[in-house]
Each structure stands twice: as C-alpha cells, then as structure tokens.
Amino acid sequence: MNIAVLVKMVPDTAATIRLNADKSWIETRDLNWVLSPYDEYAMEEALKLTEAEGGEVTAITYGGDQSKEALRKALAMGAHKAVHAKKEGFTDLLGTANALAKAIQAGSYDMVFAGFKATDDDCAAIGPMVATLLDWPCVTEVHKLEVGGGKLTAEREIEGGHEVFEASLPAVVTAQKGLNEPRYPSLKGIMMAKKKPIEETEVEDVEPRTETVGFEYPPERPEGRIVGEGAEAVPELVRLLREEARVIE
Amino acid sequence: MAYAGIDYYKIDDLLTDEERLVRDSVREWVNDRVIPGIEGWYRDAVFPMDRVPEMAELGLFGPTFPEEYGGAGIGDVAYGLAMQELERGDSGFRSFCSVQSALVMYPIFTWGTDEQKRNLLPKLATGELLGAFGLTEPDYGSDPGSMITTAKKVDGGYLLNGAKMWITNSTIADILVVWAKLDGVVNGFLVEKGAKGLDCPETSGKWSLRASVTGEIILQDVFVPEEMRMPDAVGLKCPLMCLNQARYGIVWGVLGAAQHCYESTLRYTTEREQWGGPINRHQMVQERLVIMLSEITKGQLMAYRLGRMKEQGKASFRHVSLAKRNNCEQALNIARTARDLHGANGIADEYPIMRHMMNLESVYTYEGTHNMHTLIVGADITGIEAYK
Ligand SMILES: Cc1cc2nc3c(=O)[nH]c(=O)nc-3n(C[C@H](O)[C@H](O)[C@H](O)COP(=O)(O)OP(=O)(O)OC[C@H]3O[C@@H](n4cnc5c(N)ncnc54)[C@H](O)[C@@H]3O)c2cc1C
Numbered sequence: 001m002n003i004a005v006l007v008k009m010v011p012d013t014a015a016t017i018r019l020n021a022d023k024s025w026i027e028t029r030d031l032n033w034v035l036s037p038y039d040e041y042a043m044e045e046a047l048k049l050t051e052a053e054g055g056e057v058t059a060i061t062y063g064g065d066q067s068k069e070a071l072r073k074a075l076a077m078g079a080h081k082a083v084h085a086k087k088e089g090f091t092d093l094l095g096t097a098n099a100l101a102k103a104i105q106a107g108s109y110d111m112v113f114a115g116f117k118a119t120d121d122d123c124a125a126i127g128p129m130v131a132t133l134l135d136w137p138c139v140t141e142v143h144k145l146e147v148g149g150g151k152l153t154a155e156r157e158i159e160g161g162h163e164v165f166e167a168s169l170p171a172v173v174t175a176q177k178g179l180n181e182p183r184y185p186s187l188k189g190i191m192m193a194k195k196k197p198i199e200e201t202e203v204e205d206v207e208p209r210t211e212t213v214g215f216e217y218p219p220e221r222p223e224g225r226i227v228g229e230g231a232e233a234v235p236e237l238v239r240l241l242r243e244e245a246r247v248i249e
Numbered sequence: 250m251a252y253a254g255i256d257y258y259k260i261d262d263l264l265t266d267e268e269r270l271v272r273d274s275v276r277e278w279v280n281d282r283v284i285p286g287i288e289g290w291y292r293d294a295v296f297p298m299d300r301v302p303e304m305a306e307l308g309l310f311g312p313t314f315p316e317e318y319g320g321a322g323i324g325d326v327a328y329g330l331a332m333q334e335l336e337r338g339d340s341g342f343r344s345f346c347s348v349q350s351a352l353v354m355y356p357i358f359t360w361g362t363d364e365q366k367r368n369l370l371p372k373l374a375t376g377e378l379l380g381a382f383g384l385t386e387p388d389y390g391s392d393p394g395s396m397i398t399t400a401k402k403v404d405g406g407y408l409l410n411g412a413k414m415w416i417t418n419s420t421i422a423d424i425l426v427v428w429a430k431l432d433g434v435v436n437g438f439l440v441e442k443g444a445k446g447l448d449c450p451e452t453s454g455k456w457s458l459r460a461s462v463t464g465e466i467i468l469q470d471v472f473v474p475e476e477m478r479m480p481d482a483v484g485l486k487c488p489l490m491c492l493n494q495a496r497y498g499i500v501w502g503v504l505g506a507a508q509h510c511y512e513s514t515l516r517y518t519t520e521r522e523q524w525g526g527p528i529n530r531h532q533m534v535q536e537r538l539v540i541m542l543s544e545i546t547k548g549q550l551m552a553y554r555l556g557r558m559k560e561q562g563k564a565s566f567r568h569v570s571l572a573k574r575n576n577c578e579q580a581l582n583i584a585r586t587a588r589d590l591h592g593a594n595g596i597a598d599e600y601p602i603m604r605h606m607m608n609l610e611s612v613y614t615y616e617g618t619h620n621m622h623t624l625i626v627g628a629d630i631t632g633i634e635a636y637k
Contacts, residue, residue, distance in 0.1 A: 012253060032253040034273075069266075076270050185274045187308030187321040187331070190267050 001055035001147075003046040004104050005079065006114035006126065007070040008061055010036040013119050019215050026215065033066070035073045038115025040182035041175035046113045047078045048180065049147060056080040058107060062099045063087045068198065075193035076185035082198045083107070092208040097129035099203040104134060106201065109170060111152075116141045116174035127174035137167035143178035252280065255508045257546045260553055264326065271323060272330035276337075278307055283338030288598045290460040294453070296341060297460075298421075305376035309335070309346045311354040318358065318366060319374025326556035329501035333552075337505030340608035341461035343498065348417045349373060351494035353380030353426050356437055359490070360482035365439065369424065381422035383413035383466045384488045390415075391621050391636070393428070393435075394485050398468065400429040400436060406474040407431070409438060412467050415615070419449045419464035427466060428488050437482030438473045446471040457611040459604075493566045496616045497559060500572040501552045503580035503612055504545060506605040510580075510587035511541045513600055517591050528590075537586050544579040551575060567629045574622035581609040 011017060012032040020027045046057045059074030061067045062085040071082035085103045104112060112131075117124035124140070131138030144155035151168045156176065185193075227237045241248050254261075254276075261269065282303060290297050304310065313328050314320030323331075336343035354373050357365055372378040389395050398411025409429050419425065425440040425447075440447060446469040455463060515538060518529035528534050551572045558564040584606035588595040595602050613619055624636040 015253075072266055072270065076274070184278045184307055185270060186306060187271055187274070187312045187323055187327075188316070189308075190270045190274065191321045191323060193270075194267060 001049055001053045001111070002058070002107070002109050003050060003055065004058050004060050004107060004109045004112045005039070005042050005046045005074065006061070006100055006112065006130070007039045007043065007059050007074050008036050008063070008115075008118050009033045009067055009070045010118050010120040013037065019217065023215050024212075033069060035070050036115050036118040036120070038117060038119070038175055038177070039070070039074075040077075040115075041177065041179045042113035042115050042173075043074055043077050043079065044180045044182040045145060045173075045175060046111075047183070049111075050080075053147075055110075058083060058109070060085065060100060060103050062096055062103070062203075071198055072193060073185065075196045075198075076190040077183060078185075078189055079196070081196055084198055084200045085203050086200055088202075089205065090208065091205055092210045092212075093123060093125050093129060094210075095206050095208055097126055097133055098206045100126065101130050101133035102203045103201055104130065111147070111170060112136070112172045114172070114174050116176050124174075127172055131172035134170075134172070136170050136172050138172040138174070139165045139167060140174045141176040142173050143176045145173060145179065252276065252512070255511060255542070255545055256549075257542055258550065260549050263553060264330075268324070268327045268330060271327040272334060275307065275309070275331045275334040278303070279334050279338035279342075283335075283342055284601075287339045287460060287601075288604070290341075291339070291604055292459075292598065294455070294459045296345065296421075296462050300342075301345075301376045301379070304342075304346065305374065308374075310349045310376060311358075311370065311374045312350070314354060314358055314370065314374075318354075318370035319372075324556075325497070325559040326553065329498065329552055329556045332498040333501040333505040333508075335505065336502035337509045339460050339604070340502065340506060340612055341458055343502040343505070344417055344458060344461050347495045347498045347502075348382055349376075349380055351498055352382035352491050353424065355494050356382075356426055356479060356482055356487065356491050357439070360437060360479040360487060361439075362476070362480060364476065365479065369439075373424070378423040379418060379421055380424045380426060381416050381418040381466070382488075382491065383416050383419065383425055383427045384492075385413060385415050387412060387414045391618055393488065396428065396430060396435070398427070398429040400431040400438060400473070402431070403472070406472055407438065407478060409440065409468040409471045409473055412465060414465050415452065416449075416464055416466050418462055419466050420451045420462050422449070425449075425466055426491075427468070429468075434483060435485045435488065437479040437487055439477040439479065440466075440468070440471060440473055441477070444471050444473070457607040459607075489566070492616050493569050496569050496573040497555070497564075499612055499616055500555060500569065500576050503576045503609060504548050504552060506609060506612075507541070507545050507548065507576075507580040507583040509601055510584045510605055511538075511545060513602060514538065514541065514587040514590050517594070517600070521592070534590060537590060541583045541586060544583060548576045548579055567626055570617070570622040570625040573617065574619055574626070577609065577613045578619060581606070581613055584609050 012034050018027045050057050057079045059071050059079040059082045061070045083103050085099045114127040128138050139154040141156045142154040146153045154165045156163050227233050308321045312321045312323045315322055332343050357369055384393050386396050400407040400409050423442045427438045427440050428435050448467040449464050452463045518534055519527050521528050555572050587602045591602055628634045
C-alpha cells in the first residue's frame with residue numbers, strides 16, 4: 001500500500017493575521033508557520049495504514065522553498081520520502097491541484113490523503129480537485145476510515161447524522177478532526193528524517209483561471225446590545241437569537 | 250501551536266531545521282500533555298507516571314546517545330531546547346529527564362562495562378527502567394568529597410553502607426547510581442531496586458518541585474555484585490562530570506520557566522486595568538517587563554553559545570557553572586517579578602507563576618548551589634579556591 005499525503009505550511013492558527021501595505025497579500029514577516037493541522041490527521045492515517053499493511057508514505061507539497069518545511073515535518077512524523085513540486089510565480093487553486101495531480105501521477109499510489117482544508121485559506125477544494133484531475137473517487141471530511149480488499153469505507157459527518165461511503169482504490173480521502181490522534185514527531189524520527197530523500201520536480205504551470213484582486217479585513221463587529229436585565233429579558237433574547245441572529249432554531 | 254516562544258533576537262535563525270523540529274515537537278507535547286494537568290499534580294504532589302511512556306516515545310531519555318543505546322544522536326543545542334520546553338511545562342518534568350539522561354544514562358555510557366551499557370541503556374531509553382542518582386548526603390551537600398557512605402570489598406562484590414538524601418526519583422527507581430567511598434576513593438555503583446538492606450522512603454513536605462518525587466536512599470549492608478560496579482567510575486570527578494551534564498540542561502530549562510512567567514506577565518499587564526487603563530502603560534511596569542525580556546534574551550544567547558561550545562568539545566565545567574549560576578538567578582528574579590506584577594493573582598494556581606517560582610528555588614540550589622558556582626568561576630579567574 002503506497003500512499004501520498006498532500007501537506008502544506010500555514011500561519012500558526014493562533015497568529016493574528018495582518019495585511020501588507022498594499023493589501024495584496026498577508027504580512028508574513030513575523031509569522032510563525034506550522035504544518036496545517038488537518039494535514040497532521042492525514043499523515044497519521046497514512047502512517048497507521050502502512051504500519052499495518054506495509055508500503056510507503058510519500059509526502060508531497062507544492063510551493064516555494066519555504067514550503068519544504070512541511071515535508072521535513074512529515075518526514076519527521078515518519079513519511080518515507082517526500083516530493084517537492086516547485087512553484088514559480090502565481091497560481092490559483094486549479095494550478096495547485098494540477099501540480100499536485102502531476103506529482104501524484106509521476107509516482108504510483110493506492111491512496112492519496114489530504115487535510116480536508118488548509119487552515120489559512122479554508123478552501124477545502126484541493127482534495128476533490130486533485131481527485132477530479134486524477135479521475136479517482138474522493139470522500140471528504142472523513143472522521144472514520146477502514147481500508148481493505150481494494151476498497152475503503154469512510155464515514156463523514158452531515159447535519160444531524162453520519163454519511164458512509166464505499167469507494168474502490170485508488171481514491172482520495174480528506175481528513176477531518178477525530179480521524180485519529182496525530183503523533184508527535186519523535187527525536188529519533190526527526191534525526192532520521194535528515195537522511196530521507198526530498199525529490200524536487202518542476203511542473204509546468206497551467207494558466208490561472210481566477211485572479212486575486214485584493215484582501216480586506218472583515219468588517220468591525222458592531223457593538224453589543226443589552227436586551228434587558230434578569231429573567232424578564234430572556235424571551236426577548238431568545239426571539240432575537242432566533243429571528244435576527246438566526247443562531248438557534 | 251499557540252505559543253511561538255520568546256525570541257527577541259531571532260535566535261531561531263541560528264538553529265538548524267532539526268533543532269527547531271525537536272523544540273516544536275516537545276513544545277507541542279508539553280502544551281497538550283503537561284500544561285493542562287500540571288496544577289493538579291502539583292497540588293497533589295504527584296508525578297504522573299502515565300506520562301513516562303510518552304516521554305520515552307518522544308525520545309526524551311538519553312537523546313544525545315547513539316542509536317544502538319536507544320538514543321537519537323541529537324546535538325547539545327537540540328537537547329537544551331528540549332529541556333527548555335519541558336521546564337516551561339514544569340521543572341519536575343525537566344528534572345525527571347535530567348536525572349534519567351544526564352545522571353543515570355550518562356555515567357553508565359561513560360564508565361560502564363559493555364555489558365552494563367548493552368543491558369541497561371536501551372531499557373532506560375524506553376523508560377522500562379527508571380534511574381536515580383545518589384550523591385548528596387544528610388551531612389554533605391555542597392561538599393560531596395567528604396561523604397561518609399562506604400563500600401567494602403567482600404567475596405563477589407561490595408557491601409554498601411550509608412545514607413543519601415534529597416534524591417530525585419529514588420522511590421520509583423529500578424536502578425540507583427550510588428556514589429560511595431571504596432578505600433577512601435569515590436566509586437560509582439549500580440544498586441538494584443529491592444536489594445536486601447536498601448530502603449528508599451519518600452521525602453514529603455516540599456513546597457517546591459511538588460510534581461517530582463524526592464526521597465532518601467538508606468543502605469545497610471547492601472550487597473552489590475562485582476558486575477554492578479562501574480569499573481571506570483573512580484574519583485570524585487565522575488559524579489561531578491555527571492552533574493555538569495545535568496547543569497547544562499538546567500541552563501536551558503530555567504529559560505523555559507522564565508519565558509512562561511514573562512509571557513503570562515506581558516498578557517496579564519495588558520489585560521489588567523487599574524486607574525482607568527491597563528497597568529502596562531505605567532513606566533515602572535514597562536521597565537520591569539523590559540528587564541525580564543532583556544535577561545531572557547541574554548540567557549538564551551549564553552545557553553546557545555554554551556551549547557555550540559559543548560558540541561565542539563570546548564565547554565569546560567567552568568563555562569557551565571557561569572551559565573547555570575546566571576540563568577537560575579535571572580529566572581528566579583523573573584519569576585519573583587512576575588509574581589509581583591500579577592498582584593494577588595500571582596499567588597493563585599490559575600497562573601503558573603508561583604509554581605515556577607517555587608520550583609526555581611530548588612533549581613537554584615540543586616546541581617551545585619548559586620554560591621558554589623560563583624566560587625567555581627571565582628577560583629578559575631583568581632586561582633584561589635575560596636570554597637574550601
Ligand atoms: C528537589 C531537590 C532534588 C534533588 N535531587 C538530588 C538528586 O537527585 N541527587 C543528589 O545527589 N542530590 C539531589 N539534591 C540535593 C542537592 O544537590 C543539594 O541540596 C545541593 O547540592 C546543596 O547541598 P545542601 O542542601 O546540603 O546545602 P549546603 O551545602 O548545606 O549549603 C547550604 C548553604 O550554604 C552555602 N554554602 C555551602 N558551602 C559554601 C561555601 N564553601 N562557600 C559559600 N557558601 C557555601 C550554599 O551555597 C547554601 O547557600 C536535590 C535537592 C533538591 C532540593
């Protein structure tokens with residue numbers, strides 16, 4: 001069972017994000033970068049599967065030099081090798097998915113795992129886009145998975161219940177919280193990672209189909225409102241929460 | 250990972266990828282597995298034994314040793330960073346790893362027989378065996394050369410008599426590294442748990458390092474077979490070399506505690522309002538925050554440089570003494586300042602401050618007191634051994 005895991009560095013989820021001067025990108029100067037948290041679930045699931053069934057885990061990332069850090073973290077967790085699809089210039093989601101699909105096609109994998117979304121742009125698109133380009137089945141936001149006999153059974157949460165899918169391999173699975181408990185890279189794993197290969201590939205960029213026009217901060221939150229005091233205020237508060245804020249039914 | 254560390258001088262840029270990964274991995278583990286439980290363990294005065302296999306899995310026991318002995322072969326700076334993160338959680342966790350790695354695995358690795366190394370080191374690395382280090386005695390602390398514990402040669406081994414006090418993990422250890430005088434010369438012995446005549450009662454009533462077990466080692470005609478003496482561990486310099494390893498870990502460790510105190514103080518003084526605004530707008534508060542940051546930054550540079558020197562074999566015990574002395578003193582000052590700036594909240598265990606402060610009182614004393622390190626460096630620069 002050979003598995004590819006798509007990984008990516010993102011700004012620390014606790015960081016305060018600011019925009020750069022011309023609002024064309026975020027200010028990256030003092031940011032702390034981490035492996036996207038959902039990618040850790042993807043890595044853990046792939047490692048568990050290969051530990052049980054044999055085979056290798058290959059971590060794949062697409063991006064500039066800095067994105068290599070994601071591969072080092074994945075190798076330290078236990079990935080056997082890594083592929084760095086190098087990015088030149090600007091791409092959009094399709095460009096990223098295209099590059100990753102090409103890198104996957106260059107290898108031979110029975111499964112691809114990815115985090116269901118990266119916690120920076122929250123697009124949740126790369127997994128399904130890669131699957132479409134590969135013409136593989138795809139199950140997203142999986143929190144429970146079984147693999148065997150050339151197929152997988154994956155469970156995902158939906159409003160008010162669970163949805164269970166079966167798919168034949170090869171397939172793409174995107175990981176949701178709850179799938180497993182990601183391991184901490186061990187000191188031994190970190191030192192061994194140094195000796196593992198990182199293969200570099202150049203992928204021809206596809207023409208971007210979307211253009212990022214700019215970034216804006218979310219609007220300031222309007223000030224809070226005091227509805228009333230004590231028990232008498234509760235019915236009005238409930239009414240507002242239901243009708244105005246629409247947070248309860 | 251919510252916590253990015255205090256790094257005013259971009260010391261991160263001086264670290265290798267592996268060093269950063271080691272630090273981040275230990276940091277994450279501490280965030281998830283130490284910080285949420287520590288106040289409770291501290292209050293109950295217990296060390297959570299279920300964390301031992303996790304620490305072993307991470308590779309925190311003897312990580313600088315080669316792989317054949319269960320280590321990871323990491324460098325001294327990476328080791329220091331791991332100690333820093335552990336002590337940001339609590340000194341008890343750092344102490345646990347210091348004892349296992351620097352005070353138990355190190356002497357076996359350095360002076361043990363091949364058989365002792367092969368049999369014991371891998372099991373100590375996995376935490377299957379736990380160790381303790383017995384040097385201090387009721388009557389001899391700073392002056393261990395005057396120890397009264399003795400070993401007497403008998404048929405097939407040695408008989409040990411004496412008492413050790415203030416021994417971290419003595420009550421839970423499977424292997425005790427005990428220093429005793431054989432014909433007037435300090436020798437290192439490996440005493441196994443359960444040996445006849447051995448007793449390790451717990452020391453209770455500590456107001457410091459409460460999440461760390463401390464006890465005595467009482468030896469009454471304890472027989473140690475010949476193969477459990479470390480043949481090359483002869484002379485007072487041996488235990489002192491062990492302490493030197495552990496002190497090096499402390500140099501980094503206390504920076505972790507200091508950073509935790511500083512981080513909490515910076516946040517608290519920003520959020521706490523008095524006289525119609527946050528208290529951090531007052532010059533006296535700002536000055537103290539700056540002093541804290543300044544001392545942390547100096548301490549980091551000292552630790553980093555010492556680590557690189559150690560990796561190159563250039564760090565002598567004097568260099569370690571200077572840094573242990575400085576960083577413990579500054580960390581303790583920082584914790585006390587933090588205590589003050591948190592006001593009444595500074596004494597509550599909702600904040601980590603008082604716990605770190607009380608821990609640092611031990612760290613200031615053990616592995617050579619502040620005075621002793623002053624006099625070691627003093628002797629080096631003047632040629633006069635004032636401590637005698
Ligand atoms: C929590 C904890 C855990 C410990 N764990 C261990 C362990 O695992 N193994 C172990 O062997 N030991 C351990 N120790 C013991 C520790 O190393 C000793 O406490 C330390 O070496 C100091 O010895 P002492 O307490 O006897 O103090 P003393 O030596 O009696 O010192 C008392 C005071 O006198 C000062 N003083 C002494 N001599 C001089 C001098 N010549 N000039 C100036 N001032 C001087 C000291 O600086 C100190 O201020 C531990 C201690 C604590 C608190």
